[in-house]
Amino acid sequence: MEHPKTYSCTEISTPGGDLIIEGPVAPERLAEYEFHAGLTAFRVPEKQKQAVIGIAGLPEGRIIIARHGSVIAGYVTYLYPDPMERWAEAQMDNLIELGAIEVAAPYRGGNVAKSLLDISFRDDAMNDYIVISTEYYWHWDLENTRLSVWEYKEVMKKIMGSVGMEMFATDDPEITSHPANMLMARIGSRVDLDSIEKFNEVRFKNRFFY
Numbered sequence: 001m002e003h004p005k006t007y008s009c010t011e012i013s014t015p016g017g018d019l020i021i022e023g024p025v026a027p028e029r030l031a032e033y034e035f036h037a038g039l040t041a042f043r044v045p046e047k048q049k050q051a052v053i054g055i056a057g058l059p060e061g062r063i064i065i066a067r068h069g070s071v072i073a074g075y076v077t078y079l080y081p082d083p084m085e086r087w088a089e090a091q092m093d094n095l096i097e098l099g100a101i102e103v104a105a106p107y108r109g110g111n112v113a114k115s116l117l118d119i120s121f122r123d124d125a126m127n128d129y130i131v132i133s134t135e136y137y138w139h140w141d142l143e144n145t146r147l148s149v150w151e152y153k154e155v156m157k158k159i160m161g162s163v164g165m166e167m168f169a170t171d172d173p174e175i176t177s178h179p180a181n182m183l184m185a186r187i188g189s190r191v192d193l194d195s196i197e198k199f200n201e202v203r204f205k206n207r208f209f210y
């Protein structure tokens with residue numbers, strides 16, 4: 001499968017200042033920028049920057065960033081699921097995962113997350129994919145937001161829902177290990193029925209029990 005990537009950008013005002021929301025961004029450009037010190041949800045900022053550069057260089061990888069000058073204040077990643085996860089087992093070349101979305105605290109509450117998703121899905125090529133997102137509450141910033149897991153879950157549903165991602169049922173043990181965890185997905189308008197069927201099969205491995 002080809003993975004054409006079409007760049008888009010926009011500018012928004014946030015509590016922390018004006019930001020450019022843009023992408024997909026090439027690895028060489030990402031290397032020139034600095035990761036904001038507040039981007040710590042998944043890894044320490046420098047490590048996450050290297051991971052993001054790696055993803056941008058993958059054929060299917062996409063990185064959309066929120067940038068204040070040369071500082072990356074937020075980002076979202078898309079790539080094939082980890083081979084260790086069940087989502088990779090179906091070996092679907094049109095299934096990609098929104099792996100991480102993060103906005104540094106000073107820029108939160110200014111529609112940055114929603115804008116990152118908006119720019120992502122402005123690329124019509126996204127309609128060729130099933131885009132999944134596995135939401136685990138242990139990645140959420142419960143401490144700083146002071147939200148309960150249930151409130152945070154609603155926020156994530158709202159953010160992901162802004163681009164048509166919906167909750168899908170699954171028997172994946174990591175997701176079912178806590179009721180706040182969830183699988184969300186968006187099935188692009190050009191995804192064929194066979195792929196949808198495969199996705200349905202991979203969501204339930206113990207269908208006998210359902």
Ligand SMILES: CC(=O)SCCNC(=O)CCNC(=O)[C@H](O)C(C)(C)COP(=O)(O)OP(=O)(O)OC[C@H]1O[C@@H](n2cnc3c(N)ncnc32)[C@H](O)[C@@H]1OP(=O)(O)O
Pocket residue numbers: 041098099100101102103104107108109110111112113114115133134135136139140141145147155158159
């Ligand atoms: C697959 C994964 O990556 S799961 C992990 C998700 N990432 C994290 O939890 C990392 C830490 N958290 C963050 O980086 C940020 O808080 C994010 C990404 C969750 C949200 O980023 P923001 O830029 O603040 O979100 P944004 O401003 O676009 O908000 C979208 C909506 O959610 C609401 N919202 C966002 N944060 C909050 C909050 N703390 N409390 C209440 N509502 C909130 C907004 O009010 C807005 O609602 P509206 O559409 O009705 O106006």
